[in-house]
Amino acid sequence: MANNNALLGEASMGATFLGGVTGAIASFVGGEAQKQMYDYQAGVASLNAQISRQNATYATQVGEIQAAQAGLQGAQRMGKIRAAQGASGLDVNSGSSKQVQDSQAEITKFDAAAIRSNAARTAFNYENAAVGFSSQAQMDTVAGKNARMSGLISAGSSLIGASASVANQWLRGNQLGMF
Numbered sequence: 001m002a003n004n005n006a007l008l009g010e011a012s013m014g015a016t017f018l019g020g021v022t023g024a025i026a027s028f029v030g031g032e033a034q035k036q037m038y039d040y041q042a043g044v045a046s047l048n049a050q051i052s053r054q055n056a057t058y059a060t061q062v063g064e065i066q067a068a069q070a071g072l073q074g075a076q077r078m079g080k081i082r083a084a085q086g087a088s089g090l091d092v093n094s095g096s097s098k099q100v101q102d103s104q105a106e107i108t109k110f111d112a113a114a115i116r117s118n119a120a121r122t123a124f125n126y127e128n129a130a131v132g133f134s135s136q137a138q139m140d141t142v143a144g145k146n147a148r149m150s151g152l153i154s155a156g157s158s159l160i161g162a163s164a165s166v167a168n169q170w171l172r173g174n175q176l177g178m179f
Helices: 002-087 094-174
Strands: none
Touching: 002 094
């Protein structure tokens, strides 16, 4: 009977210890899996930041191209105005003819400035998005490190708890004369 009790006690302690080891492994693997998930999310956020910065550059370039096109269109309109004024026999370099041309030049400058301003605003929004994505990547990286550390701490806690439980079972079994 004493041998059976000892065998049962040893089996119980072995099962307790095995449960603790299994829990420790599960905690460690879970922490690593969370770290990998956060690393993936950080990679996606970093890529999004890179894309946003490229979009900001693209928006600025497009704005410059559109502003240049507006300047060319304004120059074309200016040429038509001067040609029409000259064909009418007006002096194109003075008086109301000159004022019309000056007005057209100002409109062309205004159009180009508005286009550049809109492009700058769009680029600024992309840059702000890039900063947000970069911050998210940093937070995900830290969260991944914390998840790994949490898994390690939980694994250690499982091993310590299992060891304490086995020691307690051994003491109780020893007091009862099982061993």
